[in-house]
Amino acid sequence: MGKTLYDKVWDAHVVKHGEDADCLIYIDRHIMHEVTSPQAFEGLQLAGRKIWRASSVLATPDHNVPTVNRAQGMTDGIAALQVSTLVDNCRSNEIPFIGLDDARQGIVHVVGPEQGATLPGMTIVCGDSHTSTHGAFGALAFGIGTSDVEHVLATQCMVMKKSRNMLVRVEGTLAAGVTAKDLVLYVIGVIGTAGGTGHTIEFAGSAIRALSMEGRMTVCNMAIEAGARAGMIAVDDTTLEYLKDRPCAPVGADWDRAVEVWKGLYSDPDAVFERVVDIDASLIEPQVSWGTSPEMVLPVGGHIPDPAAESDPVRREAMTRALAYMDLAPLTPITAIAIDKVFIGSCTNARIEDLRAAARVVEGRRVASSVTLAMVVPGSGLVKAQAEREGLDRIFVAAGFEWREPGCSMCLGMNDDRLSPGERCAATSNRNFEGRQGSGGRTHLVSPQMAAAAAVSGRFVDARSFA
Amino acid sequence: MEKFTVLNGLVAPLDRANVDTDAIIPKQFLKSIHRTGFGAFCFDAWRHLDRGDIGVDPASRRENPDFELNKPRYRGSSILLARENFGCGSSREHAPWALGQYGIRVIIAPSFADIFFNNCFKSGLLPIVLSTTMVDRLFAQVEAEQGYRLKVDLEHKVLETPSGECIAFDIDAFRRHRLLNGIDDIGHTLLDADMIQAFERRHLAAMPWLSKRLAEAGA
Ligand code: SF4
Numbered sequence: 083m084g085k086t087l088y089d090k091v092w093d094a095h096v097v098k099h100g101e102d103a104d105c106l107i108y109i110d111r112h113i114m115h116e117v118t119s120p121q122a123f124e125g126l127q128l129a130g131r132k133i134w135r136a137s138s139v140l141a142t143p144d145h146n147v148p149t150v151n152r153a154q155g156m157t158d159g160i161a162a163l164q165v166s167t168l169v170d171n172c173r174s175n176e177i178p179f180i181g182l183d184d185a186r187q188g189i190v191h192v193v194g195p196e197q198g199a200t201l202p203g204m205t206i207v208c209g210d211s212h213t214s215t216h217g218a219f220g221a222l223a224f225g226i227g228t229s230d231v232e233h234v235l236a237t238q239c240m241v242m243k244k245s246r247n248m249l250v251r252v253e254g255t256l257a258a259g260v261t262a263k264d265l266v267l268y269v270i271g272v273i274g275t276a277g278g279t280g281h282t283i284e285f286a287g288s289a290i291r292a293l294s295m296e297g298r299m300t301v302c303n304m305a306i307e308a309g310a311r312a313g314m315i316a317v318d319d320t321t322l323e324y325l326k327d328r329p330c331a332p333v334g335a336d337w338d339r340a341v342e343v344w345k346g347l348y349s350d351p352d353a354v355f356e357r358v359v360d361i362d363a364s365l366i367e368p369q370v371s372w373g374t375s376p377e378m379v380l381p382v383g384g385h386i387p388d389p390a391a392e393s394d395p396v397r398r399e400a401m402t403r404a405l406a407y408m409d410l411a412p413l414t415p416i417t418a419i420a421i422d423k424v425f426i427g428s429c430t431n432a433r434i435e436d437l438r439a440a441a442r443v444v445e446g447r448r449v450a451s452s453v454t455l456a457m458v459v460p461g462s463g464l465v466k467a468q469a470e471r472e473g474l475d476r477i478f479v480a481a482g483f484e485w486r487e488p489g490c491s492m493c494l495g496m497n498d499d500r501l502s503p504g505e506r507c508a509a510t511s512n513r514n515f516e517g518r519q520g521s522g523g524r525t526h527l528v529s530p531q532m533a534a535a536a537a538v539s540g541r542f543v544d545a546r547s548f549a
Numbered sequence: 550m551e552k553f554t555v556l557n558g559l560v561a562p563l564d565r566a567n568v569d570t571d572a573i574i575p576k577q578f579l580k581s582i583h584r585t586g587f588g589a590f591c592f593d594a595w596r597h598l599d600r601g602d603i604g605v606d607p608a609s610r611r612e613n614p615d616f617e618l619n620k621p622r623y624r625g626s627s628i629l630l631a632r633e634n635f636g637c638g639s640s641r642e643h644a645p646w647a648l649g650q651y652g653i654r655v656i657i658a659p660s661f662a663d664i665f666f667n668n669c670f671k672s673g674l675l676p677i678v679l680s681t682t683m684v685d686r687l688f689a690q691v692e693a694e695q696g697y698r699l700k701v702d703l704e705h706k707v708l709e710t711p712s713g714e715c716i717a718f719d720i721d722a723f724r725r726h727r728l729l730n731g732i733d734d735i736g737h738t739l740l741d742a743d744m745i746q747a748f749e750r751r752h753l754a755a756m757p758w759l760s761k762r763l764a765e766a767g768a
Binding site: 095106124131137138237337340 | 723735
């Protein structure tokens with residue numbers, strides 16, 4: 083019987099089969115940030131344990147760093163302590179570290195691929211659930227908790243059970259102006275936020291193969307919002323082109339050998355998936371989430387659903403609660419929803435292509451006067467520099483956007499970038515949970531184009547009308 | 550991890566059901582970057598009359614004299630007698646850390662929340678499930694007798710009361726083995742260190758690009 087992509091990467095990393103289907107899995111790459119790591123280092127120290135392979139780690143602060151006035155340092159004492167603790171832990175353990183003043187600093191899931199630290203066939207962990215992003219490279223990547231961060235630091239292994247195989251096959255061509263973000267929101271709308279629970283999702287099909295690496299990362303990033311701990315995409319020429327000459331990518335003869343190995347990273351034609359979902363790409367329109375779960379999503383031309391029309395009582399109750407929190411009335415057209423803030427950023431949509439797409443919509447226009455804050459937070463210092471070389475920053479600033487320093491920012495509101503109670507935001511991030519962007523804040527998930535179009539219109543509009 | 554063999558300890562009763570992890574360690578303490586120092590904040594809101602936070606000196610706090618664990622007869626207890634569904638709520642590992650650092654090593658209850666139960670073993674705490682009838686009896690005995698102690702013998706899976714009565718308890722053999730030998734999750738994995746090393750040598754030799762190190766800034 084053939085193997086899936088997931089089977090292949092899993093099998094290549096099994097150190098030992100244990101009791102109860104628990105396996106000892108070798109971890110190639112450990113990506114780290116300031117929030118979920120300090121207790122792991124303290125645990126090691128208390129137990130007198132050493133780090134197994136420091137060079138497997140790549141650390142950078144991102145979750146709580148300020149996106150303005152970096153020169154004045156960090157003013158939030160607790161956040162500053164987390165960052166300085168990360169610096170100290172990396173120094174004393176000789177862990178490769180990208181500091182706040184380093185041009186390469188940024189969101190862990192943007193920085194890893196950018197540095198070529200994310201490679202096909204790798205097992206990759208990070209104390210953050212959106213680690214699934216790295217699966218876009220044919221890697222097996224998933225988020226872990228702090229005690230597992232400590233476990234991987236000490237043993238270079240994870241103890242885990244294998245999950246089931248699920249295939250999401252997206253065939254056909256995306257319409258012009260429809261993005262990877264719309265595709266993944268649509269998929270989550272179809273399968274639900276628990277649709278991938280217990281599975282590793284492989285995304286395949288002609289619409290996936292047609293995506294750039296940035297687009298593929300956006301798709302795998304949100305696998306976790308579909309309930310799957312990991313999402314994966316097979317390696318092809320697009321993958322190889324992206325990786326060539328990245329700082330940590332192999333060179334010379336090693337590159338050629340690596341490519342030979344990587345070219346085997348696809349699911350065999352006779353591989354068996356426990357679950358298969360088929361999606362027709364041509365049906366997908368620009369999406370806007372309307373509720374407090376990423377599965378509560380509609381095409382921009384849609385209307386807010388009416389809970390009264392929902393027959394399932396549990397779903398009806400969830401819809402009613404979501405509408406109350408979002409302060410939306412049933413049957414309201416999506417395009418009638420006015421917004422207060424716009425956030426273009428996060429590990430889902432803060433790469434150069436995302437910023438280019440948003441800038442194209444914004445160019446020559448102004449942020450609507452009813453919008454109190456529109457901000458662009460590049461995913462990394464390198465993305466920011468590239469955008470500035472292309473003049474994107476000037477387009478955004480001329481339109482009335484704020485152009486910030488890289489970090490997670492308003493995706494989770496750990497720093498000062500937050501929604502106030504009742505504020506409504508068009509966001510390119512990945513979670514619209516209650517209070518995610520600030521307590522009482524209301525989040526609508528969209529693509530960068532749709533966020534840009536909402537910024538200049540003051541409400542949601544079909545970004546394709548700006549083309 | 551500290552080995553657990555036999556413990557002869559003072560017993561404190563906590564006569565409430567559904568004690569959740571936020572009661573065990575309130576959320577304001579989760580901002581800490583440490584995994585020690587939580588003992589002073591264990592059951593913080595119940596033990597104190599004022600609100601605690603990181604940075605507030607524990608010595609300056611006002612104790613709640615009515616809370617069971619603050620009563621002189623229960624000071625220094627290492628065994629907690631509790632009610633059903635102990636440890637429900639979030640998955641925070643700070644809860645067993647706080648209990649352990651406060652001085653508790655054994656918790657006896659008719660039932661525990663799943664995640665909390667699992668997390669206890671990671672921190673060397675022993676949660677013991679006894680029948681509701683048995684737990685009721687123990688509550689009555691603790692109440693009736695000042696300085697009530699129990700001897701917890703993990704090797705023989707038995708509790709001994711001051712009157713010499715022996716109460717058997719059940720525990721998964723693997724978990725018992727690990728507690729007796731002081732082996733935590735990491736310690737357990739490291740028993741296979743040779744195997745991991747051999748795997749790593751082969752793996753990285755076959756694919757040397759996996760071990761390329763990120764260059765320092767400016768390099
Ligand atoms: S950008 Fe948001 S989702 Fe991504 S790593 Fe940061 S906090 Fe997590």
